[in-house]
Structure formats: structure tokens, C-alpha cells
Amino acid sequence: MIRTGRADLSFDGIRTEFGLRAAFPPDALAEAEEAVSRPVGDRADLTSIPFVTIDPPGAKDLDQALHLERTASGFVVHYAIADLGLFVTPGGALDAEVRRRGQTMYLPDGNVPLHPTVLSEGAASLLPGVVRPAVVWTFTCSSEGVPTAVEVRRALVRSTAQFDYESVQKTFDAGDPHPSVAALAEFGPLRRALALERGAIELQLPEQEIESDGDGWKLVTRPRASVDSWNAEISLMTGMAAASIMLEARAGILRTLPDPDDAAVGSLRKSAAALGVPWPADLSPGAFLAGLDASTPEALALFTDATRLLRGAGYSAFNGSVPEVVTHAGVAAPYTHVTAPLRRLVDRFATEVCLAVSAGQELPSWLAEALPLLPSLMGASDSLASKVERASLDQVEAWVLTGRVGQEFEAVVMRSGDNEAEVFIASPPVLAKCAGSHLPEGERIHVRLTEADPATHRVRFTAV
The missing domain is CATH 2.40.50.140 (Nucleic acid-binding proteins)
Known part of the structure; x- marks a missing residue:
């Protein structure tokens, strides 16, 4: 914890080091401001569904809104995603600028957004109490949490409340969750169990976070709340459904990760044996890791070792033929990004593929031309975001110590x-x-x- 003037403790040096520019070119900003008043077009009116959002405290760039319902035969999940396709004109100045940026860069003293805040924190954000254009995924699921029908369409929605993870967790702990998300406590664990059956791998490494502390900064670690995990399963389910749509149409872009090789799994087994942690021969790496007590030093070491299982992540674009690798080892299924278009470039394009395919339409030429460019754009952006995050943590660690x-x-x-x-x-x-x-x-x-x-x-x- 540090107690010197905030002027001495900005992250401007990191912005300069990595060439991060918050301001948008005038022509891109003008396009964004013009798009605010753009007609929403003909779309379904789903404003009667009481959506809610769950995000970090103080967030204004709200990508997702959620509503779950328990039915006699299972569940119905409505997942509304900010519709950036309405606001960004293909081939325009704003499109060019967001392609250059790739994603929102998060720094403790202010973000470098992917889109101008007039969109990301205004007209495109699923803020509470206002009608917003969205892309809504509707899942009809069995009592086991398996989707039996999936629909994706453009719609109008209205979020009724904005929550954060900690406050929602407290309502579940108190036995009084909001009706729009009450079914998460049953649906989330069902989806997690299905993930473990598939062989999904989730690492529970401690996450360092930087928080404001009066006139300085402090480092904290937060255990992942159950609500956070349950909510993540909704996003994963949506990404898997989107990947299925793309693979059936033989066009789209997947987030891929090769399966871990035998050497990596063998190395992790040796580490477990050396640490005295039993690992039954018939238990998958994902199930083994999920059963560890994340608070123990042995588990921390094994989670760190297990990062070797999840190497080689990338993006695979295709149009006309299916790529050789289509799965993501962490998810243990084909998967793509569609749930964070305010903050990540690829989601807008992946969403447009799903909308076109679901409507029985050919991909528009601008979309087909963009697909092969996205892997390199996102690869460079992901690398930069990782470096910025690590540099910010390193900076605060040095200040604190x-x-x-x-x-x-x-x-x-x-x-x-x-x-x-x-x-x-x-x-x-x-x-x-x-x-x-x-x-x-x-x-x-x-x-x-x-x-x-x-x-x-x-x-x-x-x-x-």
C-alpha cells in the first residue's frame, strides 16, 4: 500500500511505452456521434423481459444482460449482447480505428476503450432503465442444462437493474436472489458439471487486482465467487452455440486451443506425485484440477504447472472449408467470442456471421473479406493487452514494495x-x-x- 500523491502514481508511462492512445481520430469520433441517432430498424421487441446486468462495480461498458427462467421441463435463458453492428459502418473511419485497437486496454487509472465512450458507455451499452438495441440469444434447455433449441436475433431490450458480482453473491448467500437470475444457482452448476464431463480445464490461480486506495493504489486478490463462475458458464454456452452455427455453415472465426500433449499431462502428473497430491489414473486433468483446494500451496503450484496444458491459443478464420483444429482445450469444445463486442473487436464480426447464417443469408462481402484479417489483428491485440496488464501489476508491485x-x-x-x-x-x-x-x-x-x-x-x- 502506498501513500504518496496520485500525480506521482499515474500509469501514463505505460501508456507511452506501449503507444496507447485514448483519443479517437476526429473522423472516427464524428462517425460514432452520428451513429447514436441511427434508426434501429425492424427488430423484435423484447423490452418486457426483465433483463439485468452483472459487472464489476462502476462499469459503464455493459456488454451483456441476462434473464433465466426455470420451467417445468428445464430452463429458458435470454442473453442480450450489445449490438455494435448497428453503430459501426463497415469500411468507415470508426471501423478502421477499432481494427487498429483490437480491444479495450484496462489500466487502473482509466481505460483506453475500443470504441468511443459515446457508444461504449452510452448508446450501445446495456445500461439500466433505457431501451437499447441488442443481439439476443435465447436458449431452451433441458433439466440437465443442455440446449435443445437456440435462437439468435436482433431485438430491443431494457435492463431493469445493474448489479455487481459481490452484491449478487450476497443475495444468493442470503437466500433472496433477484428473480431474473435466481435460476443461476441451479443452472450454473449444471453447466459446470457438463464442462467437466467434456474435459474442460479451468485454472484457479490467484488473480491480482489493483484498487484505488485513497491517494494511492493497493494490490488485492479475490477468490472467484460462485456467481462469477455461474455467469461465465452462460457466456461459454453462447460461444459454443455460435461456434456450432459457424461450423455448420463452414464460415466464421473460432477461438482455438490445441489439446495438451501427452508430455505436458505427464509432467503435471509427475508434479502432483512429487507434491503428494493423489491423481487417480482415470481422472481427466480438468476434473483433477477442479477437485483441488485452491487455498493450498500445493494447488497453487499445480495450477501454475497446468498453464503448460493451455498453450497455443489462437484464432482460426474460415469460409468454405472447416479448419483442422476447431476446438478449444480449455472449453473442451468448439468455441468463439461473441459476448463482449464493446470491448473486443472479433465479437462484432463473429456475431454478424451468426446472424447472417441464422437468417439463411450469404455473408456480406465486407464480412467475408474481414474474416481472414481477424486472426492477426486479435493476436497482436491480445499480446499487447497481456503486456499492458502485466506491466501495470509490476508497476504497482514496485510501488507497494x-x-x-x-x-x-x-x-x-x-x-x-x-x-x-x-x-x-x-x-x-x-x-x-x-x-x-x-x-x-x-x-x-x-x-x-x-x-x-x-x-x-x-x-x-x-x-x-
Whole structure:
């Protein structure tokens, strides 16, 4: 935790380092402002459905709104997604600029948005109490949570309330959830069970978050709430349905991840054995990881090791023939991005594919021409976003630890190498490199802080 003036603690250096520009070119901004008053066209009126949104506190770029209903035979899920296709003209100045950006870049002291805020926090955002154009996915599901019918269409919707994960979790814990999401407590676990049956792999590594702390910043870690996990299953179900539509039409763009090879699984099994964590031979990696207690040091080390199972993620565009790899190993099914178009470029194009196919129409030429360009655009954007996030965390870690060089901390060894390891310190929550030979993975050790340099945002420890 740090207590110096906020002017000294901005992230402008990271913006400069990575060439992040918040301002939009005048022609792109003018297009966005003009699009606000654009006619919504002929679309279904679903404003009678009491949608709600669940997002981080204070969020204004609201991509998704949700409504679940328990029926006699199963569930009906309505999932409304912001309709950027209405606001972005293909081939226009705004389209060119959002292609350059790729996605919203999140920094603690302000975002660098994919779209101008007049859209992302205004006319296109599914804010509560106002009618908004949206793309609505409707799932009719069995009592086991399996979709038996899927419909996607343009519609008008109205969110009735804006919630955050913590407050919604509290309503479930108190036994009084909002009626629009009450069925999540049953539907979410059903979907998660189906994911484990497929062999999906989910890592429960501690997530570092940066929070404002008066005149400075602090690092926190948050365990994933059940509501967060349940809500994520709705998004995953939608991405899987969209992928199925694309594969049937032999046109679209998938988010792919090769299955882990035998060597990676074998290495993880050896790590589990070395840590004394039983792994039955007939249990898949995903089921094994899901059964671990995420609070234990052994689990932290295994989750870190398991990142080797999820390497090689990419995007695969196709039109006319199906690519060789169509599945995502983390999901254990074909999957694509369609649920965050305000914040991620590819979702708008993937959504337009699904709408065209579902309507029995040919892909418009601008869409067919854009598909093969998206993998490289998104690959570069994902890489940049990862670097920006890591640099922001490194910067705050250095600020938080300034003045504590020479102090000792208790740490968990996450991953060990010949001369260096990756360690996690719980207080303050820091993930950093530590000098030391063949440190025992999964064990608690003492480390000494040897470097905390805000200028280079470097933090280093040495095993004691």
C-alpha cells in the first residue's frame, strides 16, 4: 500500500511505452456521434423481459444482460449482447480505428476503450432503465442444462437493474436472489458439471487486482465467487452455440486451443506425485484440477504447472472449408467470442456471421473479406493487452514494495527452474521472480526482497 500523491502514481508511462492512445481520430469520433441517432430498424421487441446486468462495480461498458427462467421441463435463458453492428459502418473511419485497437486496454487509472465512450458507455451499452438495441440469444434447455433449441436475433431490450458480482453473491448467500437470475444457482452448476464431463480445464490461480486506495493504489486478490463462475458458464454456452452455427455453415472465426500433449499431462502428473497430491489414473486433468483446494500451496503450484496444458491459443478464420483444429482445450469444445463486442473487436464480426447464417443469408462481402484479417489483428491485440496488464501489476508491485528492500517475506514456490523460481507472496499479494537453485515447488519458503524499482517496475527476491 502506498501513500504518496496520485500525480506521482499515474500509469501514463505505460501508456507511452506501449503507444496507447485514448483519443479517437476526429473522423472516427464524428462517425460514432452520428451513429447514436441511427434508426434501429425492424427488430423484435423484447423490452418486457426483465433483463439485468452483472459487472464489476462502476462499469459503464455493459456488454451483456441476462434473464433465466426455470420451467417445468428445464430452463429458458435470454442473453442480450450489445449490438455494435448497428453503430459501426463497415469500411468507415470508426471501423478502421477499432481494427487498429483490437480491444479495450484496462489500466487502473482509466481505460483506453475500443470504441468511443459515446457508444461504449452510452448508446450501445446495456445500461439500466433505457431501451437499447441488442443481439439476443435465447436458449431452451433441458433439466440437465443442455440446449435443445437456440435462437439468435436482433431485438430491443431494457435492463431493469445493474448489479455487481459481490452484491449478487450476497443475495444468493442470503437466500433472496433477484428473480431474473435466481435460476443461476441451479443452472450454473449444471453447466459446470457438463464442462467437466467434456474435459474442460479451468485454472484457479490467484488473480491480482489493483484498487484505488485513497491517494494511492493497493494490490488485492479475490477468490472467484460462485456467481462469477455461474455467469461465465452462460457466456461459454453462447460461444459454443455460435461456434456450432459457424461450423455448420463452414464460415466464421473460432477461438482455438490445441489439446495438451501427452508430455505436458505427464509432467503435471509427475508434479502432483512429487507434491503428494493423489491423481487417480482415470481422472481427466480438468476434473483433477477442479477437485483441488485452491487455498493450498500445493494447488497453487499445480495450477501454475497446468498453464503448460493451455498453450497455443489462437484464432482460426474460415469460409468454405472447416479448419483442422476447431476446438478449444480449455472449453473442451468448439468455441468463439461473441459476448463482449464493446470491448473486443472479433465479437462484432463473429456475431454478424451468426446472424447472417441464422437468417439463411450469404455473408456480406465486407464480412467475408474481414474474416481472414481477424486472426492477426486479435493476436497482436491480445499480446499487447497481456503486456499492458502485466506491466501495470509490476508497476504497482514496485510501488507497494518501495522502501522494503532487505525485508523477508513468506512465499509459495509456484514454478522452479535451475537458478530462478516464480514465487507468490500473500501479503502484499505479489507474483515475482526469485533467485535460487531448484527451489521446491508447492512449498512455503522465506525470501528476501532484493529489488523494488518503480522506474523499471522490477521486483526481485532471493531465497533465504
